[in-house]
Each structure stands twice: as structure tokens, then as C-alpha cells.
Amino acid sequence: MSDQPQFTVKIDQNKYLPEGGREVHAIVSVESAGGVAAAAPAAQAAEVIIIDTSGSMTYPDTKLRAAIAAAQTAVDTLRDGVMFAVVSGSNSAKMVFPQQAALVPANERNRAAAKAALKRLTAQGGTAIGSWLRLADQLFDPYQAGVRHAILLTDGKNQHESPEELQAVLARCAGRFVCDCRGVGTDWEVAELRKVANALLGTVDIVADPADLVADFRAMTQAAMGKAVADVALRVWTPQTARLKFVKQVMPNVQDLSAMRAETAPQAGDYPLGAWGAESRDYQICVEVPPGEVGKELRAAWVKLVVPGGPGQEAQVLATGNVLAQWTDDEALSTKINARVAHYTGQSELADVIQEGLAARRDGDLDTATARLGRAVKLADEAGNEAVTAALRKVVDVLDPATGTVRLKANVEKADEMSLDTTSTKTVRTRKDETVRTRRSEV
Amino acid sequence: MNGNGNGDMNGEGNDTAVEANESAANGPAAGDGAGGAGEANAGGTGARREQGAVKPAELACPQCGVVVYPGEAFCENCGRQLIAGRPGSGAPRPSGRTRCVGCGEAAVDGEGYCEHCGMKQPADRDHLEVELVTPGGPVAGVSDRGKRYARNEDAFAIAPHTTGVAAVVCDGVGSSPRPETASRAAADTAAAEIATALGAGAAPGDAVRAAVRKAAEAVAGLADSPEASPSCTFVAAVTGPDGVTVGWVGDSRAYWLSESDTSPSAALRDTGELDSSQVTADLKGDPNATTPDAETLPLGPSRRLTDDDSWAAFMVASGALTEAEAEAHPNAHVITAWMGADAGEVRPHVRGFVPDRPGTLLVCSDGLWNYFPGAGDLAAVLRNAQADPAADPTGAARILVRHALDAGGRDNITVAVLPMAAAPRTEQDR
Numbered sequence: 001m002s003d004q005p006q007f008t009v010k011i012d013q014n015k016y017l018p019e020g021g022r023e024v025h026a027i028v029s030v031e032s033a034g035g036v037a038a039a040a041p042a043a044q045a046a047e048v049i050i051i052d053t054s055g056s057m058t059y060p061d062t063k064l065r066a067a068i069a070a071a072q073t074a075v076d077t078l079r080d081g082v083m084f085a086v087v088s089g090s091n092s093a094k095m096v097f098p099q100q101a102a103l104v105p106a107n108e109r110n111r112a113a114a115k116a117a118l119k120r121l122t123a124q125g126g127t128a129i130g131s132w133l134r135l136a137d138q139l140f141d142p143y144q145a146g147v148r149h150a151i152l153l154t155d156g157k158n159q160h161e162s163p164e165e166l167q168a169v170l171a172r173c174a175g176r177f178v179c180d181c182r183g184v185g186t187d188w189e190v191a192e193l194r195k196v197a198n199a200l201l202g203t204v205d206i207v208a209d210p211a212d213l214v215a216d217f218r219a220m221t222q223a224a225m226g227k228a229v230a231d232v233a234l235r236v237w238t239p240q241t242a243r244l245k246f247v248k249q250v251m252p253n254v255q256d257l258s259a260m261r262a263e264t265a266p267q268a269g270d271y272p273l274g275a276w277g278a279e280s281r282d283y284q285i286c287v288e289v290p291p292g293e294v295g296k297e298l299r300a301a302w303v304k305l306v307v308p309g310g311p312g313q314e315a316q317v318l319a320t321g322n323v324l325a326q327w328t329d330d331e332a333l334s335t336k337i338n339a340r341v342a343h344y345t346g347q348s349e350l351a352d353v354i355q356e357g358l359a360a361r362r363d364g365d366l367d368t369a370t371a372r373l374g375r376a377v378k379l380a381d382e383a384g385n386e387a388v389t390a391a392l393r394k395v396v397d398v399l400d401p402a403t404g405t406v407r408l409k410a411n412v413e414k415a416d417e418m419s420l421d422t423t424s425t426k427t428v429r430t431r432k433d434e435t436v437r438t439r440r441s442e443v
Numbered sequence: 444m445n446g447n448g449n450g451d452m453n454g455e456g457n458d459t460a461v462e463a464n465e466s467a468a469n470g471p472a473a474g475d476g477a478g479g480a481g482e483a484n485a486g487g488t489g490a491r492r493e494q495g496a497v498k499p500a501e502l503a504c505p506q507c508g509v510v511v512y513p514g515e516a517f518c519e520n521c522g523r524q525l526i527a528g529r530p531g532s533g534a535p536r537p538s539g540r541t542r543c544v545g546c547g548e549a550a551v552d553g554e555g556y557c558e559h560c561g562m563k564q565p566a567d568r569d570h571l572e573v574e575l576v577t578p579g580g581p582v583a584g585v586s587d588r589g590k591r592y593a594r595n596e597d598a599f600a601i602a603p604h605t606t607g608v609a610a611v612v613c614d615g616v617g618s619s620p621r622p623e624t625a626s627r628a629a630a631d632t633a634a635a636e637i638a639t640a641l642g643a644g645a646a647p648g649d650a651v652r653a654a655v656r657k658a659a660e661a662v663a664g665l666a667d668s669p670e671a672s673p674s675c676t677f678v679a680a681v682t683g684p685d686g687v688t689v690g691w692v693g694d695s696r697a698y699w700l701s702e703s704d705t706s707p708s709a710a711l712r713d714t715g716e717l718d719s720s721q722v723t724a725d726l727k728g729d730p731n732a733t734t735p736d737a738e739t740l741p742l743g744p745s746r747r748l749t750d751d752d753s754w755a756a757f758m759v760a761s762g763a764l765t766e767a768e769a770e771a772h773p774n775a776h777v778i779t780a781w782m783g784a785d786a787g788e789v790r791p792h793v794r795g796f797v798p799d800r801p802g803t804l805l806v807c808s809d810g811l812w813n814y815f816p817g818a819g820d821l822a823a824v825l826r827n828a829q830a831d832p833a834a835d836p837t838g839a840a841r842i843l844v845r846h847a848l849d850a851g852g853r854d855n856i857t858v859a860v861l862p863m864a865a866a867p868r869t870e871q872d873r
Contacts, residue, residue, distance in 0.1 A: 237558075238561070239557075239559070239560045239561030239562075240546075240559050240560055240561075241560060242561065267558075267559075289561075292562075293590060293848075294590050294591075295588070295589075295590045295591075295852075296545075296562065296563075297562070297563035298560075298561045298562055298563065299554075299556040299557075299561040299562075299563060300561060302556070302561075322554070322556070324563075326563075
């Protein structure tokens with residue numbers, strides 16, 4: 001058995017378009033199985049843990065204590081031999097362990113030393129997330145061939161550098177490592193941290209109760225240790241005359257990848273997917289094609305899962321799939337909407353209306369907030385997204401989920417509002433998919 | 444849209460164009476002196492055959508060069524398919540790389556999609572193109588599913604023989620079960636039989652009749668019961684030093700398009716199509732006569748060579764309706780003769796012709812002629828597209844199919860294009 005997982009690509013769509021139809025939607029399901037984690041993955045791995053040590057972390061002091069405990073758990077979860085470091089962040093970034101700006105291999109002695117160094121952490125100063133990421137990038141630099149993962153914990157807004165500075169760092173770091181972001185407490189900004197997580201292909205979440213940090217850090221580190229392929233990309237070819245409207249990840253969470261396209265060949269571009277373990281993710285793509293004659297079939301997109309080679313190297317193709325378009329004058333065919341396309345289209349909209357609804361609520365535009373969050377209740381109900389439904393019910397009183405009739409709650413905990421925001425992009429599969437999820441097929 | 448494809452086709456056809464033009468160049472000279480060449484036919488087939496200055500060359504496999512017998516489906520030496528027209532294993536165009544039928548780029552990948560415009564290349568019978576080199580130059584067949592039908596129920600087969608080529612086009616009858624199996628069986632059986640019979644020395648008319656008999660048997664054999672019998676139409680055209688022989692059952696057609704009508708320089712020329720009733724009158728005595736080869740007709744200006752076995756043709760012939768009225772009638776496409784287990788004895792019409800000038804023999808299903816019923820209409824399509832059937836028969840066939848698709852493509856479309864130099868020996872007979 002090879003160490004590389006077996007990848008499969010599956011396309012769900014209704015290829016039939018009416019006469020004059022132009023827009024082709026498809027769900028691309030990417031799944032990997034085998035070759036991972038059971039034994040130690042062969043892939044080299046590097047991990048950087050970034051802990052916010054701005055002054056606010058001591059208000060209350062439980063935040064810093066919990067962050068230290070969580071980081072210590074993460075260190076314990078590292079596999080032997082994984083290259084790692086711990087960084088503390090305030091107005092600038094400092095090495096916690098090791099002292100020099102470099103990664104060291106995880107072993108008993110280094111883990112103990114790292115945990116001891118964490119224990120000595122104190123909090124003071126401001127928040128400049130970009131500077132923290134810059135140091136992480138420097139640490140990861142020699143390890144670009146392996147899996148590269150960072151955990152970033154913060155409790156505040158990015159106040160001590162400009163948004164432009166942060167943006168520049170994100171542009172620099174994109175594709176260089178994956179970063180999962182966590183906000184502790186309620187003084188940080190979901191939109192800001194989401195931007196960081198999206199740019200670095202990671203997740204964003206709120207850990208409202210510092211006591212939950214330990215479990216969360218353990219889970220993130222375990223997931224990172226399960227990655228077997230460092231850099232995977234979705235290579236999408238489209239016809240000369242077509243336009244790729246968007247490429248989004250829609251499972252496990254909604255994330256628009258369109259802006260991350262890297263041109264790789266005439267008519268083809270790569271969308272980075274980060275590192276992969278034994279897991280499955282779904283993507284939605286939308287292509288606009290010139291209308292064709294009835295009966296004509298087109299390959300509207302040719303999707304390849306690739307490991308892009310270095311400069312001058314051939315990309316390794318792991319799996320491929322065709323997104324098709326065929327024009328028909330049979331309305332029974334062209335009006336059918338693929339169930340998975342509909343499902344994920346609904347959940348993308350769900351994320352949008354929640355974020356719009358919360359923004360309107362913050363701005364005092366209660367009518368818009370009520371309308372958007374009402375729509376969200378309806379969509380979440382249709383999709384069977386219980387996590388989002390539960391989060392919504394802490395912000396609105398639901399009068400009728402089927403029509404999306406809601407009333408804004410008068411008093412909403414800040415943490416509940418932020419939870420709804422971070423949950424908004426988390427998607428579920430269609431119910432009937434449940435059996436599909438466990439199916440494993442060879443390429 | 445067509446422009447691309449055409450230009451490419453012409454480019455590819457250059458090799459064969461040289462040969463074809465050389466023989467065509469002799470044509471007009473012979474034709475000029477043959478203003479009334481028709482009468483020269485009195486000598487009959489036998490006489491011309493004895494006079495034939497050149498002994499027909501043996502037929503050779505185009506791939507390995509080994510001598511093959513006319514009518515053999517495959518070369519015994521290398522396995523190359525000799526009768527073209529079967530989907531899948533059909534002989535590819537000799538000029539090589541697969542070009543996208545949509546954008547013309549040579550970018551079709553292994554899965555059958557164009558890597559430039561994405562278009563799925565028509566599979567197997569959906570869109571089939573073959574071109575093969577015969578003793579008289581390249582000939583081609585193109586068949587397309589059209590826009591409205593889920594499958595292509597037309598079939599064609601092209602078989603070279605020692606002195607020419609036989610092309611058969613069959614159109615599955617839509618109201619019968621598995622019509623695509625009927626057309627396939629009829630075309631394959633007949634093409635092989637014609638080439639075999641000619642190779643054994645049969646006269647073309649007899650070869651066509653024998654082929655119809657065998658094809659009809661093959662089609663009848665497909666039926667589970669007389670009530671469920673796959674059926675098809677049939678038209679065959681055979682070229683050779685004796686001229687052209689056509690035979691048909693149903694409403695698939697053969698046309699003669701004189702080169703002067705298809706060449707761009709002939710713009711606005713009156714095609715002078717013969718009144719078909721006049722031709723029918725010539726053969727009225729017994730359309731299924733056993734010796735029509737002796738009654739070969741001169742072939743000058745463009746004209747239709749067949750008369751449909753159809754309700755519409757019957758009504759026109761009997762004077763009940765005008766051609767336009769008949770075409771517009773719901774019964775227009777009801778055929779009065781076909782091949783199938785429920786057809787009884789199949790008696791083909793067979794006619795012989797001797798061209799007095801270069802031109803192109805067109806064999807087609809109604810998917811084409813529905814839109815371009817007159818020989819003049821068909822010639823105009825080729826002329827306006829600046830097609831050169833002699834140099835690039837595939838290009839010419841594509842243009843015709845393309846125009847039928849653009850006109851609506853409501854039926855399957857099949858056309859075989861067989862360019863001919865003028866029959867040179869008619870003069871010597873004189």
C-alpha cells in the first residue's frame with residue numbers, strides 16, 4: 001500500500017440546459033481514503049502554535065491560563081519528529097520555544113521544554129496579527145515540501161497594525177501554510193479573523209469559554225497530524241469561450257476560492273485546497289458557457305485534483321471529473337435541479353444571509369436583520385442544518401420555520417451572536433448523502 | 444462557423460486534390476466532344492467492356508498494399524477495414540489528426556472532448572465521417588444524428604471495387620422497431636455484395652439487384668415477428684468505367700451534380716435539371732427490367748437520379764398534387780416500398796447512366812433532401828460554400844450536412860459524395 005491516500009472526484013449536476021441556457025452548476029466531491037494516519041504518515045509535518053499575549057488576555061486571567069493549557073495540550077499531541085515551535089504575539093511576535101527562530105523536532109525533551117516555556121508566559125501589549133503570521137511564515141520557510149499547519153489564538157481586534165499591513169502579510173503567506181484561527185472571549189472580530197482563516201485555507205471559530213480551549217486545540221492538532229498530502233489543488237479547465245464564475249468550497253464550510261486562482265496552463269487555473277488527510281470535501285463550481293445548439297454536448301469544465309509540481313515539474317494528477325453541458329428542448333430534463341447543487345446553493349445563501357442579517361442588526365437596521373435572519377431560519381430548516389438552526393434560535397424567536405417568520409430577540413449574548421456568525425459557514429450534507437459519505441471507491 | 448472547418452478540410456485534401464484535378468482535367472475535353480454522347484450508349488455495356496483499353500487494376504489494401512478481393516470487409520493480411528461506414532471501427536480520414544467538429548482545432552482528447560472549445564465529439568453513429576481512396580480518387584461519407592433524434596438510424600457503407608466504388612445509404616423506418624439495426628444490416632450487406640459481384644464479373648445492374656436481394660434477406664432476418672420487423676429504405680450507387688448505376692427502395696435518393704454547377708465560377712448558371720417525369724418515361728416499360736444496363740441514359744446537367752417510392756411521389760406522378768402540395772402534406776414521408784420482414788418481395792428500381800462530363804454522385808437520406816430537394820439546390824449549397832468535391836469529398840459532404848443541420852436538422856442526415864471524372868470511353872465507342 002502506498003502512503004498516499006486514494007483520491008476520488010465525483011461530479012453531481014444536471015447537465016441539461018434549455019435552449020439558450022448558459023450557466024452550468026456542479027458539485028465536485030473530493031474524497032480521500034487509505035494510506036493515512038493508521039501508521040505514521042510519511043509526509044513531513046511542521047506545526048507552529050501562536051498564542052496571543054496582548055494585555056487583554058489577563059482580563060480575565062483565565063484566558064491566558066486556558067491558552068497556555070491548550071497550547072501545552074497541542075504540544076503533547078504532536079507526533080514524534082514533527083518540526084514545531086511556539087510563538088507569542090502582541091505588538092510583535094516573539095519566540096516562546098525554541099528561543100531561536102527555527103523549528104525543532106517534537107520529542108520528549110523538546111515537548112517538556114516547550115511546556116515549561118509556555119508556563120512562564122505573561123501578557124502585555126497590543127495585537128498585531130500580521131507580525132505574528134510573518135514570523136510563522138519565516139519558521140515554515142525551510143519546510144515547504146511537507147504539511148505546514150499553524151494554530152492562531154487571539155482575543156482581540158487587530159489594532160496595532162493597519163488592515164493594509166495585515167492584507168500584505170496574508171498575500172505573502174497564502175499557500176505557504178494553513179492556519180486555523182480561534183477567538184477566545186468576545187472582544188475579537190469574526191469578520192477579521194475569518195479573513196485570515198480564509199486566506200490561509202483554515203477554519204475560524206469562537207471558543208467563548210476558555211475552558212473549552214484544551215479540547216479544541218487537541219482536535220486541531222490531531223487533524224493536522226492526520227494530513228498525508230501537503231498541497232492539493234483543484235485544477236479547473238474551461239473552454240476557450242467559457243467563463244468560470246466561481247469556485248467555492250461548500251463542505252465542511254463555505255469558502256469562496258475564486259480569488260485564489262493561479263493560472264497554470266492555457267484555459268486552466270489551480271485553486272489551492274491545502275493539506276489532505278482521510279477526509280472528504282465538496283466544492284461548487286459555476287461556469288458560464290456560450291449557448292449551444294440543442295443536442296450538442298460540451299465539457300463545461302474539466303476538474304482535476306492535482307499536486308502541483310515545483311517550477312518545471314509536472315503536476316501529479318490524483319483524480320479527474322467532467323462537468324458537462326448539453327442543450328435540450330425537453331423541459332422535463334432542463335428544469336430538473338440537481339439535489340446536491342440545490343442543497344449547497346441554499347447553504348451558501350444561508351451563510352450570506354446570516355452575515356448580512358447580523359451586520360444589519362449591528363447597524364440598527366432591524367427590518368433587514370429580521371428579513372435576512374428569517375430567510376436563514378427557513379434555509380437552515382430546509383437543509384437540516386441543526387447547528388445553524390440552534391445558533392439562530394439564540395438570536396431570533398422563530399414563529400414559523402417553514403416560512404422564515406421570526407422576531408429579533410431583545411437581549412442577545414455577544415457570544416451567541418458571534419457563535420452564529422462563525423457557524424454560518426459550516427455546512428451539512430444532504431440527508432440522503434449519509435450513505436454516500438462512507439462509500440470508498442478506488443480511482 | 445463553417446469557414447474554419449472548410450479551410451482545414453481543403454488544406455488536408457491537398458494531396459488527393461492533385462490526383463483528382465489531373466483526372467478532372469481530362470474530363471472536360473472528353474465531355475466537350477460528347478455533346479450528344481447519350482446516343483453512344485447504343486453499344487451497351489458489353490461492347491464497352493471489351494473495348495476497355497486498360498485491364499482493371501487489382502484492388503489493394505490501402506494500409507498494407509496486399510491484394511484484396513472486392514467485397515471483403517477486412518484485409519486478411521493486416522485487418523484493416525475495407526468497407527467504410529461502420530461506426531467505431533470505421534476507416535479514419537487518411538490525413539490523420541482528429542479535429543474538433545465544433546471549432547476545427549486539432550485538440551480532441553482521448554475522452555472525445557475538444558481541449559479548446561470543450562465540445563463533445565459526436566460518438567460513433569452520432570456523427571460519422573469516412574473518406575477513402577478508390578481507383579477513381581477519394582470518396583467520402585458523412586452521417587449525422589441531426590438535432591431532434593436521440594440516435595442516428597441512418598447507415599451508410601462505402602466499398603471500393605476494382606474499377607470504382609459502391610456507396611449504399613439506408614434510412615431506418617422510424618415506426619419500426621430497432622430501425623438502426625435494419626439500416627446497418629442493409630448497408631453493410633449490400634456494399635459487400637456489390638463489390639463481390641462486380642469483382643466476379645457481374646454487370647453493375649445485376650450486382651445491385653443481387654445486393655438488394657441479400658440486404659432485404661438480412662433485414663427480414665432481424666424481425667422477431669412480421670408485426671415487429673425492423674425496416675429501412677435503401678439506395679445504392681455504383682461507379683465504374685461503364686458509368687453510374689443506381690438502385691433504390693423507398694425515399695433515399697441519388698443525385699448527379701455536374702461539376703460546372705458546383706464550381707464557384709458557375710454562379711447563377713441555370714442547372715437545367717431534367718424533368719424527372721421524362722426520365723421515368725424513358726424507363727416506364729418496366730422499371731424493374733432485368734436489363735436496364737442496356738438502357739443507360741446520358742448524364743449531363745445536374746439532376747436527381749431516383750424517384751421516391753413514396754406517397755408524395757405517387758401523388759405527383761399521378762397528377763393529383765403538385766410537388767409543393769405533396770411535400771407539404773402530412774403523408775409526404777409515407778413510403779410505399781421498404782426493406783423488412785413485412786415488406787414482401789423487395790423489387791428495386793435500377794437505372795444506369797453515363798456521365799458526359801465530370802461531376803459528383805450524391806447518395807443521401809431524406810434528412811438532407813428535405814431541405815434541398817432539387818439537384819440545383821444541392822449544387823448551389825456546394826457552389827456557394829466554394830466546395831470542391833473532387834479534391835475534398837469529406838469537406839463537401841460536411842458542408843451539405845452542416846446546411847441540413849442549420850436548416851433545422853429534424854431528421855438523421857447521411858450523404859455520400861462520389862466525385863467522378865467524365866466517363867472517358869464513351870467517345871471511343873463512337
